[in-house]
Amino acid sequence: MEKTLQNTESSKVPPLEGFREAYTLHLADNALILGHRNSEWCGHGPVLEQDIAITNISLDLIGQARNFYQYAALIKGANATEDSFAYFRDSPGFKNILLVEQPKGDWAQTILRQFLYSSFQNFLFEKLRESKDEQIAAIVVKALKEIAYHLRWSSEWVIRLGDGTEESHTRMLKAIDELWGYTGEMFLPASYEIQMLNNGIGTDVTVVKEIWMQKVKEVFGEAGLTVPAASLVHTGGKEGKHSGQLDDILKELQSVARAYPAATW
């Protein structure tokens, strides 16, 4: 039976042989890495208001990451903290999908990636509200309000640029070329996802794919873009097989914490 979580010594979450921790870290890493990529726009946004918008989204995502990391630390015990997960793991330990570690590219690529991810996250989290794990359910309920806005914001940008000028349309096409190959990974469950599904905690991502595809078709339709045919799918992120992209991110993200591991704010 799942226990209600409290921050006490006596309560312990059944770790389910490490799968629960892995699943929570997967959700956390997605949020952290995408939050980081978006934050690279800080001070460099094309327009002031969009600079603020993308960094707001970044903060939302990092906030979600924190919630998940704190829970993962609770599951793991043994002096683990949100910081130890975020700052002191190496690339093979990260379970984020490859889509979120791709470079931010130009504005078209950023908003397209946000749309592809936020639509997935929205439908995934809708399902996770029913999770038997109350903490995960609680985190996703809170996150859904933020994600609803991310989805709305990014959808509108896809439409604005897709159905905009010749140049914006071309850039959207280029962005789709760059990113589409990374979308497949979202729907290929990792071993821990399957375990979580079997325990009533996770959900079936192949089912999420249908709803996601519908949304993408809808928005692409309005934007005058076409959904690409089936193509090569890049995978491996969920299992910790990352490219140099993640190394670049971690070098920056972890540099201060690793230089001064005992520092406190």
Next chain:
Amino acid sequence: MNIATKKYYYGDIPEDSGGSNEIKDSSKASPPAGGGGLEGATEWPLWEIFIRSKQGLDHKHAGSLHAADAQMAIENARDVYTRRMEGVSIWAVESKYIHASNPDEAEQLYEPANDKVYRHPTFYDLPDEVGHM
């Protein structure tokens, strides 16, 4: 300053393609060209934003921002002006639709009212329970 890239009206094709590939180097939106004037092709319209902070209070002018259309204006206002829990409601009006009185005319518009004491609402005591009036 160069207007930043990627500022296209929905559905319009601007005169010049609007800038370089490097988003990083482009500057933020420069001060508005008053009310969709000469720079119209590359500058988004300016909107004035009013935020109501609590149910029952009035919308207060919070500032202005650029946006391509009304929906974007509301979203930008949400992002820029409600970050610190400032509001429950946003009004956005294109700046060109706001008419303001001319400061030079302030004397003729406002001063005559000053000495008509019989019009001023100051001859009764407000009970404390009424609160803000």
